[in-house]
Amino acid sequence: MRLINLHPGKRGSKILAILPFVLLFAAYLAASAARHEANPDDKLLPTLSQMAIAMRRMAFTQDMATGQFLLWSDTAASITRLIEGLSISALISFVVGISVGMVPYLKKLLVPFVAAFSMVPPLAVLPILFIIAGIGEISKVTLIVIGTAPFMMRDLILRVEEIPAAQIIKAQTLGGSSWQIALRIVVPQMLPRLIDALRLSLGPAWLYLISAEAIAAQDGLGYRIFLVRRYFAMNIIIPYVIWITLLAFLFDIALRLIQSYAFPWFAGAKSQ
Amino acid sequence: MSLIQIKDLWQIYNDRVVLENLNLSIVEKSFVSIVGPSGCGKTTLLRMLMSEVFCTRGSILFDGTNLPKEPTRERGVVFQRYSVFPHLSVLDNVLLPIELRSCRILGKILGSRRYNMKEEARTMLDHVGLLRAATLYPAQLSGGMQQRLALAQALIAKPRVLLLDEPFSALDPGTRADIHVLTNRLWEETKMTVVMVTHDISEAFRLGTRVIVLERPLADDPTKGARITHDIPVHPRTKTKTGAI
Incomplete structure (x- = not known):
């Protein structure tokens, strides 16, 4: 049999999927054990128990300065910013994307501008945001918006253009006005595609969030990581990174579930 | 003439x-x-x-x-493909022309008026032999059924x-x-x-x-x-x- 025709079974597939995680975990444990044998005070690769102790402190002990449980207050702060940023970004992109995709005049007016704007490196704009909006919440949320909206907008414009011309003609022959066609034909077909765009934007959104928090914040997951870095607190940084990864993963799954439950027609229509 | x-x-x-x-x-x-x-x-x-x-x-x-x-x-049309709307069920596809005509702002009717319109749409579906498929989405239909639906949709707009x-x-x-x-x-x-x-x-x-x-x-x-x-x-x-x- 050729290699390209060999398929693992059901159990085999599961084992294969888990394998890289197990290998990485084992490699870490081995490396950590080796370093601690050479130097019991090693901070670079903390043992599992060191990380567990640190995280128990972060999650279940009140911080003396602020009176908060840091892991949870950091998580709440970061997720609030992320959701605010992505919601604003999704809303703007949806409205602009559909209008521009449908109306030829708007397309001529805005497509070159959006294309140019999306080339601006968002992090390079961050100092401008700090100067204009201060170092509060607004500039962090704005950074996420600037970082993700142009991509989502361009994506939605393309998706609207992908609607077969026959469909739009048909809607007109059924008596639909521009507004009705937008509302009944284009918007419902674009909602699941907006979720696709959102899923793709999650990565960049986290990137901008953590960057903004690293530079100026009083709380947040990114803030914490960059704060404890000064003390080489790998026992906090590594669990935080895993926690952030897990959150991003859960966001992605949630969006995928919403898509398949709210738009049952979408999977079938996409495959046609 | x-x-x-x-x-x-x-x-x-x-x-x-x-x-x-x-x-x-x-x-x-x-x-x-x-x-x-x-x-x-x-x-x-x-x-x-x-x-x-x-x-x-x-x-x-x-x-x-x-x-x-x-x-x-x-001037109604039926194309070879893409004539029906993938996000609407069979019934909603036929209901759409009636709704577009009856509600200029939303293009969607709710309540008891919708009930009467549904009857009209069902009659049309029955006419083209699609009544039993009313709740399906177009992607779940065969090519022939999709074209029947397209005909029904075009005809109901008169x-x-x-x-x-x-x-x-x-x-x-x-x-x-x-x-x-x-x-x-x-x-x-x-x-x-x-x-x-x-x-x-x-x-x-x-x-x-x-x-x-x-x-x-x-x-x-x-x-x-x-x-x-x-x-x-x-x-x-x-x-x-x-x-x-």
Whole structure:
């Protein structure tokens, strides 16, 4: 049999999927054990128990300065910013994307501008945001918006253009006005595609969030990581990174579930 | 009385003459089949009738006045593909034209009025044999069922003329025969004017009351466009005969 025709079974597939995680975990444990044998005070690769102790402190002990449980207050702060940023970004992109995709005049007016704007490196704009909006919440949320909206907008414009011309003609022959066609034909077909765009934007959104928090914040997951870095607190940084990864993963799954439950027609229509 | 009148129509794309000096008048309640080899411009002609493309010279009159510059409710269409809306169930697809007409702002009706409209839509679905599929989405239907749905959707909007663009070309022969019977029945019941473009000559004769053949005199000469080479009336008697075979 050729290699390209060999398929693992059901159990085999599961084992294969888990394998890289197990290998990485084992490699870490081995490396950590080796370093601690050479130097019991090693901070670079903390043992599992060191990380567990640190995280128990972060999650279940009140911080003396602020009176908060840091892991949870950091998580709440970061997720609030992320959701605010992505919601604003999704809303703007949806409205602009559909209008521009449908109306030829708007397309001529805005497509070159959006294309140019999306080339601006968002992090390079961050100092401008700090100067204009201060170092509060607004500039962090704005950074996420600037970082993700142009991509989502361009994506939605393309998706609207992908609607077969026959469909739009048909809607007109059924008596639909521009507004009705937008509302009944284009918007419902674009909602699941907006979720696709959102899923793709999650990565960049986290990137901008953590960057903004690293530079100026009083709380947040990114803030914490960059704060404890000064003390080489790998026992906090590594669990935080895993926690952030897990959150991003859960966001992605949630969006995928919403898509398949709210738009049952979408999977079938996409495959046609 | 002629519903559509095409006068001295020319269509030229980048120095290539597609249609040359076409004259055609289509009377109300007729079923006109337009046949011709691929690339002869028959689909272009149909697209002009639905105001998707525009002629270079000449004019098209619809009910005595110039054809509107954009698609309208008077001219319903069924395409070969993408004729129904993938995000709406079968029932909602047929309900849509009624809703668009009844509510200019939302294009959606709620409450008891919706109930009556649903009845109207169900009757139409029953008519084309799709009542049992009412809750399915188009992607769950076969090609033949999708085209039945497209016909139902176009008819419920009550257009004055129905434009069919190779509507059955993608279907397998058995399904096609079934849908021919359906199309014939619907046309006889509604007595609607139909213009159908097809490359299937037997289909053209089986369904049409008149067959127009469109052909380029020389296939590779860009200066000579397609013209009407044959205009054949189909008598009902021969029609039933071919229908029987």
